Amino acid sequence: MTLLQYLVRRAGLTAFVIFGITLVTFVLTHVVPADPVVSYLGDHAPQDLVVTARHQLGLDRPLPAQYGIYLRQLVRGNLGISIMDNRPVSADLRQYLPATVELATAAMVVAIAIGVPAGIASAVYKDAWPDHVARIFALAGTSLPIFYLALLLLGVLYVRLGVLPGPGQLGIYTTPPQPVTGMVVVDALLTGDWLALRDALQHLILPAAVLGYYQTGLITRMTRGSLLEVLRQDYVRTARAKGVSERGVVLRHALRNALLPTVTVVGLAFGGLLSGAVLTETIFAWPGIGRYATNSVTNVDIPAVLGVTLVIAVIYSVANLAVDVLYAYLDPQIRYT
Amino acid sequence: MSHLPSVRSAEALKDAPPPGAFLRWDRRAGEQSSARLVWTAFRRSPLALAGLVIVAAFVGIAVLAPVLAIQNPLAQDLNRRLLAPSETHPFGLDSLGRDVLSRVVYGARISVVSGVSVVTAAIFFGTTAGTAAGWHGGWWDEALMRLTDMFLAFPPLVLAMAISAILRPSLTNALIAIAITSWPSYARLARAQTLAIRPRNYIEAAKAQGARDLAIVLRHLIPNAIAPLFVQATLDIGGIILTAAGLAFIGFGAQPPTPEWGLLVSEGRSFLMDQWWIATFPAVAILLLVLGFNLLGDGVRDVLDPRLRKVG
């Protein structure tokens, strides 16, 4: 099979999987014993109004008919209209996704910046104290309830010490940069708005640290495991035998190969980051897709829930595909199966 | 690029705990040494031992909860609400005057039992599906892989939220939801194991002797898969306890007044600035138990992976 054939096959499978996901999500959101109309209209609205609104939204039609309509719209690239805010779901997603992408990317940088060195130290000094310290530190991040850590760090670094700014993407008195991508840091950079850039970066530190620390354990574990394996291999022994210093062996010879599996994990961990974002964004008042998702689920905003699920599934599948292709490219021994 | 670690395909990497070493691990190879070997390795790795001790301690606390608790974890006393930690109440009292220590101690029961039962369910269904797919191959296999693809691509928290909303929010239903989201990784692991072992000589021999499929699976495949499944399970339990806590935090998990740790942290969070003890003690309990399971899982993996064992 050539790479092209492989890609086509994988794309087809992804489409199939995504179709399945819309079906499951559609059924799930409709059997939830909660009503989007009640949620939208509020407790006080009279019963007649609820009935009319259900009819106007087509929620009183049979399920297969509703799903048919949804699919037909979806094929045309239309994700439907949110019940809560009466806006196209695609517009909502375009509004909320950039903030999450920005946060997740920054969190990934944090996770790698801590996780990879910790993993290296841990492998090189296996079973000695640096190994223990590095692993406990990295695993603690993965073991703490993220919402507790977020509130704790806000309480200490923001309130008590005052070294970092509070919730949100920008301070109240900072004028937002001209929107280009929707990612505040990137936009500030592109438009050369240095004041906004500094403020945005400061606001990014705390949520990115919390979310990134949560992923550190995974990165450390992966780096450690693969480095240990590589260090055992023949070419490393040869290098050692040739008199290359241990530092040289690790950094020049082993690390490059050991980092490959870590790259894979980074790709896959993006999915985990999106889940973590649900809890982090609520606490840090971060205007991202995680908060939108929670809000949509609690209000049973069916088109919105479907839209969010779809986007996350697509991101996950594409990341998966990218990782596989990258791997195949880097290691010709891997067959496309 | 010839010195890549021995990963057969990127797919396998997702299934197996990194770096996919178990595919090679064969029970027959290490049979005679196992018990002593495990113990020796454990002794060499203080962290794994620490993990074991922590987990054992929490299991002990869970079992002895009625003895260790100062009072009924549900008993309210509004006159003494929000009292700070003292000699009589080392962890203080919460917003309804309930003893935080007693609630944390009973919470250990809930967390240990939920972690273990979810993992058991996920292993059971995952292994059954995975082994069947690997054994039969063809259409079965294809269908299962696509199903796992689907479940893996689902945002887990969204799926768990939806499922627990349908089944009505409660601890049990949250656990069912988590089990539904966590079985695919076991299915893939079991499938990979089956595919790796199926062509082996002794399996062929058993087949030639006329053994039934089910017998071969039970006698040869499952025992071989147990170690990697066990490692994966130990590593997963921590995540499961955290997910249950996260669900409780957004109102889709355990219901009040259940002393579930996630719910305790969630209930105590608005008191964090003034009465820190209400949320902090259960949070520390979560941290310790999950860390314990993670360390134990890492340790067990180091011990069972023959390639990592010889390093150092």
Added chain:
Amino acid sequence: MRRLVAVGAAILLVGVWAALPGRSAPVYLPQQTVVIARDISSVVSLDPQVSYEIGDPDLLSYSNLVQFRHGDLTHPQPSVASSWTSSADAKTYTFHLRPGIKFAGGNVLTSADVVYTFERAVNIPKDPASWLITQMGIDPKNVDQVVKAPDPQTVVVSLPEPFSPGAFLSIMANTVAGIVDSKTVRQHVTNNDWGTGWLVDHSAGSGPYQIARWERLVTIELVPNPNYNLGPAPAIKRIVWPNIQENTVQRNMLARGDADIARDLSASQLAALKREAGFYVAQIPDLGEEYLGMDVKNVPALGKAQVRQAVKYALDYDGIVRELLNGNGLPLQSIVPKGLFGYDPAMPYKHDPAKAKALLTEAGFGGGFSVTMLAPSGTAAGGVSSGDLASKIKNDLEAVGIHVSIREVAGSEMYQTYRAQKSEMVLANWYVDYPDPDDFSKPFGDYKQKSLCWRLQYYNDPLAALVDQAGGLENTPQRGALYKRINDMMNQDGPFALLYQPMVSYAVSKRIQHFVFDPVNDIDFSQMTKQ
């Protein structure tokens, strides 16, 4: 490797630079800006005829025919209408408009704008706020006949049937009757949407402020209306509501000075804040109540009046108000809350477990019974966690032998079950829509309204008749006597155990002066200043 070091150094440098304190140039100074930390997740639109979840931004960007001022909720004051008359049969109202009022866009407000506002309110599909107008018998078909503009300064409303005059004027002061600039809105109509798409995040009113920015789930920002001529220009030039969902974070922002006012603090956070210098807590009784609803059909035991009375005797009202609410609520056993005409200060029920047990035995349920209590996740009225309140009630009811299992669910699910008449026991609250006793007695007492008591399957015809009769009267002693009777009947027999009347509480920085508010208009920014 060198590259790695370089990248690391670059990241470090950027980090250090970012951590340096910087100052930007805001359009409005901090002394002119007020930041209100509040959970605005439920706000879906700022269109005055649609918005239902939050009042302030609309009340500040639009003007109404009449308004309530300085906390007086029984006497509407002139606003856009300088005077008005009503007919003796409580059906026809004539409003005389003040000339020369300008909208933010520069157009002059005339009677045509008032007529258009009414048309919008009844015509917008699936509109959460529309029922306030439609309940008076106004609908898309008759609105042309009901609301007329004989000349640019006069509006005549002729209702098809009598409607309580107090309630009518109260609704005219509500956000749903905020007058929109018909010329501007008509320019932004797409697909016959009455401009709802545009008014979601724009304003077209004649209030002191206008909407500068609204992003759902993110922020609401108001800036002054340059053409405001209904009163003096306010000193505060910018009002921001960032969406802060966690009350701990709201408190953090207040402590750091990033917020000036916090809206959703818990009862115990407020109690703690009262001890800190630099802040004060402004509290007044809210026009609302937290209640425990009992379905009289789904649970056979609750079908008996004695059992419902037993529940009312089993509850530890003092413990809830004093301890759980830390004083952020008042005892209340009157359907009409304190602050409205028709409030009854009597407290017939005290915590009396012995009496409750006796009543249960008398009803044949001495051995107790089981019931499921639905509670919405999050916070109950008065800033106490819904879970805590539910646990406390469970504790009190179990003490007399009623076994309660709590189900804490999202509001969308709870109200779905409740509205479908499928609940057993619900922990819920009801807040004022318009300040008239009718707004409470109808949902609680008149099952024909298909509201609260209907949801609990409590059909009491004599009670419904009394509610209807009281609704059509002006605030006379006769009306007062009727509400007294309604209240007694509800207490004796009704399916609601009233728990308390919450306080509206704002935690306010001492930098803010002249902080005035009431439960209907919320914060009054006209006098406010900031240091």
